[in-house]
Amino acid sequence: MALVANSGANVTRYPPAVVFLGAQHWSWKYLAPSELSKIFAFLFEVIDEKLVEAVADAEVDDPDAAESSIVDAVLAESDPPSTGERLVALDPRNVLAALLYLPHDTPRLIGVLVSWLLRTNPPERVLSAAHAHIHAIQRTDWLHLLGHREYSMVPRLVSTLATRCLELPGFTEHMTLVHLCTLCLLHTPSIRSRPPAGFVFFARPVLAALLAALAHVDVADPDCAVLLKDVLEVRRSVEEDILWKDGKAEVVAGFDRLLAFGTSSFTQRLV
Structure with a gap:
């Protein structure tokens, strides 16, 4: 069944749950959210139990430090590829x-x-994949x-992905982020709450990730005009959020600190 669901070459080297x-062939347009939730809940349960079991059985002094290698061993190929044979990665x-x-x-x-x-x-491939899917699911x-x-x-998902990307040594895809x-x-x-125009509580970690990534982007660059316009809209929504009390001022100040030069340049280009 796993092979039917994903007909990519060599994909059977992954465990069936993965x-x-x-x-590649989920019938997204024909399965209700409740049906998909049941399917994925079972898959996640299988993967979680396998990972917990693998960590428990690992003969290492520090399971936490070895978790990455344990996870890779559980989720990657079941057998090493033959000479000259390449494992096809999942999308x-x-x-x-x-x-x-x-x-x-x-x-x-x-x-x-x-x-x-x-x-x-590569980080850019994962970020592009996330952008493509999140853009798609906003359509009617x-x-x-x-x-x-x-x-x-x-x-x-976005805040988790952003946090993990920013922790990577040599990460450079800040504008994409x-x-x-x-x-x-x-x-x-x-x-976004209506009214007010602010963001719901569970969106606030994305704001922190946005500020962290924005610190590495030159918003005064003419190529950033569209991006800057979106960032300013985010800042406006934060400022107008009448339900957010603790921490809101720090976030607005963070935007102002990072946008100080860029907003001035952006305004000059508009006029």
Whole structure:
């Protein structure tokens, strides 16, 4: 069944649950969120139990320090490829799409699986996959395919991915990350309260990730005009949020500190 769900060459070298998780042929448009949730809940339960068992059985002095290698061993190929044979990696977008259905009782898996994707793919590929899927699910033909719970997972996925990317040595895709954060904050259904115009509570970690990535972007660059416009819209929504008390002033000040030169240059270009 896993092979049918994902017909990529050599994909059977992955464990069946992982193959299902990265399936290319899910009938997204024909399965209700409740049905997909049941399917993915079972897959996540299988993966979580296997990882917990592998960590428990690992003969290492520090299981936490060895967790990455243990996770890679559990989720990667079941047997080493033959000479000259290349393992075909799963599409990160499919795995990220499945993570939106992650049950509440396995929260740590989102960090485990996102970190695994970043170890097995270039960061730009994972970020592009996340951007493509989050952009797609904002279209009206997707609105009946995800419920409020799945959409509430979008900022959690984005903030986790952003945090893991920013921790990578030599990470340089900060502008791409800013684009992803603004896409999440400005267009994900139900992420902004009405009224007021502020963001719901579970979106605030994305704001922190946005500021962290923005610190590495030259917003005064003419190529950043569209990006700067989106960032300013995010800042405006934070400032107008009448329900946010503790920490709001620090976030607004963070935007002002990073945008001080860029907003002046942007205004001059407009006039």
